[in-house]
Amino acid sequence: MDKLIVHGGATLRGSVNISGSKNASLPILAASLLTDKEVIIRRVPDVSDTNYMVQIISALGGEIERSSGTVRINNKEIVDTAPYDLVRRMRASICVMGPLLARTGRAVVSLPGGCIIGDRPVDLHLRGLEALGATTEFESGNIIITAPKGGLKGAEVNLRGTHGPTVLGTDNVMMAAVFAEGTTVIESAAAEPEVEDLANFLNALGAKIEGAGTRRIVIQGVTSLGGTEHTVIPDRIEAGTFMAAAVIAGDGVVLRRVCREQMVAINHIFEICGHKLIYNEAGDIVTIHRGENPIGAEIITAPFPGYPTDMQAQMTAVFATTPGISVVKDTIFPQRFMHCAEMKRMGADINVDNGTAIIKGVKQLSSAPVMASDLRASAALVLAALTAKGTTAISRLYHIDRGYEHIDEKLLQLNAHVERVKE
Ligand code: EPZ
Numbered sequence: 001m002d003k004l005i006v007h008g009g010a011t012l013r014g015s016v017n018i019s020g021s022k023n024a025s026l027p028i029l030a031a032s033l034l035t036d037k038e039v040i041i042r043r044v045p046d047v048s049d050t051n052y053m054v055q056i057i058s059a060l061g062g063e064i065e066r067s068s069g070t071v072r073i074n075n076k077e078i079v080d081t082a083p084y085d086l087v088r089r090m091r092a093s094i095c096v097m098g099p100l101l102a103r104t105g106r107a108v109v110s111l112p113g114g115c116i117i118g119d120r121p122v123d124l125h126l127r128g129l130e131a132l133g134a135t136t137e138f139e140s141g142n143i144i145i146t147a148p149k150g151g152l153k154g155a156e157v158n159l160r161g162t163h164g165p166t167v168l169g170t171d172n173v174m175m176a177a178v179f180a181e182g183t184t185v186i187e188s189a190a191a192e193p194e195v196e197d198l199a200n201f202l203n204a205l206g207a208k209i210e211g212a213g214t215r216r217i218v219i220q221g222v223t224s225l226g227g228t229e230h231t232v233i234p235d236r237i238e239a240g241t242f243m244a245a246a247v248i249a250g251d252g253v254v255l256r257r258v259c260r261e262q263m264v265a266i267n268h269i270f271e272i273c274g275h276k277l278i279y280n281e282a283g284d285i286v287t288i289h290r291g292e293n294p295i296g297a298e299i300i301t302a303p304f305p306g307y308p309t310d311m312q313a314q315m316t317a318v319f320a321t322t323p324g325i326s327v328v329k330d331t332i333f334p335q336r337f338m339h340c341a342e343m344k345r346m347g348a349d350i351n352v353d354n355g356t357a358i359i360k361g362v363k364q365l366s367s368a369p370v371m372a373s374d375l376r377a378s379a380a381l382v383l384a385a386l387t388a389k390g391t392t393a394i395s396r397l398y399h400i401d402r403g404y405e406h407i408d409e410k411l412l413q414l415n416a417h418v419e420r421v422k423e
């Protein structure tokens with residue numbers, strides 16, 4: 001296992017390219033299962049989550065070639081059972097269920113295990129697929145879902161759960177509905193840019209989907225799909241993470257290949273804290289200047305276009321040394337505060353109670369050996385270490401490698417003093 005050694009105190013400057021979105025790539029790779037024609041997907045980040053998805057697709061019978069960020073897939077013949085030893089490693093594998101069901105009439109996928117940010121139910125996924133006529137059974141930890149003899153039928157379904165819409169649930173139902181006879185309407189759909197990118201990919205294959213990016217998505221069933229070439233949207237969470245690094249330890253850091261429209265909620269919080277974000281005309285390059293007198297803020301996470309839960313840990317690292325009191329409430333994953341305990345070991349003043357963290361900014365954190373836990377919590381620890389006094393060792397780096405493409409190389413490019421070492 002690798003660990004990241006971070007020597008605090010370096011000033012970040014220069015520019016990096018933001019990678020393609022992990023959370024758009026995963027459902028788009030899964031959606032390739034819907035067609036027997038060749039698809040080419042560009043800007044797929046080289047992270048372990050996309051590597052798992054590529055392995056799952058080839059285990060299902062797909063022929064895959066991957067060279068740097070471009071993935072070429074031919075799914076001429078596929079089987080309906082996803083391999084447990086791969087599926088169990090990544091919750092997002094659940095998004096092969098919809099395309100397998102639509103393409104083969106059946107899907108056998110392991111129930112995802114829970115994970116450190118909290119319970120990860122799939123009841124909304126199943127509600128949607130059953131509304132299209134599928135029947136579900138559970139056997140030795142697998143979901144076995146089967147389409148009726150005559151195929152799936154279009155239906156109206158509301159996918160809202162107690163914590164709001166479901167991103168991958170919306171993806172699964174949208175993909176399953178592509179071949180369903182008639183019209184499917186998804187109410188309370190997730191409106192994340194990654195859902196919209198998936199819909200754009202499906203429409204490029206020949207699907208008929210309208211309304212993606214809103215709470216109401218309408219899918220007209222078609223009988224077959226062709227091939228296409230698609231470039232994945234930028235990763236707005238990676239961009240937000242590097243923005244946080246820039247305000248914590250930077251002086252005029254430039255991020256390229258971003259998308260301003262997808263960053264409105266993220267930009268807003270940085271700006272009300274007093275930091276400056278200067279975008280170019282096209283909105284795909286941003287320069288970040290730390291504010292002279294930054295102040296704290298209150299974040300309440302919400303489904304897009306609200307503040308993303310995937311950014312709250314990183315902002316907690318910003319607030320840890322921002323003068324004043326800040327509040328972070330996660331309404332989507334109320335247990336997603338593993339990073340706080342580790343930051344407190346670095347001297348942060350944080351109280352977590354009932355899904356809310358109250359952070360009182362301190363002058364400086366100090367280094368301590370800390371342990372990564374989940375993807376975004378681990379990124380937050382790297383951010384906290386950038387200005388901590390001394391050298392911080394962050395172990396279990398594989399958590400970060402799941403969703404950040406070569407994070408150590410990008411930080412080095414920005415003049416950070418970091419090194420990846422074998423544990
Ligand atoms: C996606 O996960 C993202 N992952 C997550 O990013 C992100 O945190 C999450 O959406 C919320 O934005 C990918 O896109 C690969 P949900 P997903 O279904 O789709 C509850 C990261 O760091 N729920 O939108 O699995 C659920 O418990 C990852 O990149 C049900 O109750 O999340 C949660 O409280 C972490 N029943 C809320 O809905 C269901 O059937 C939102 O979950 C499904 C979900």
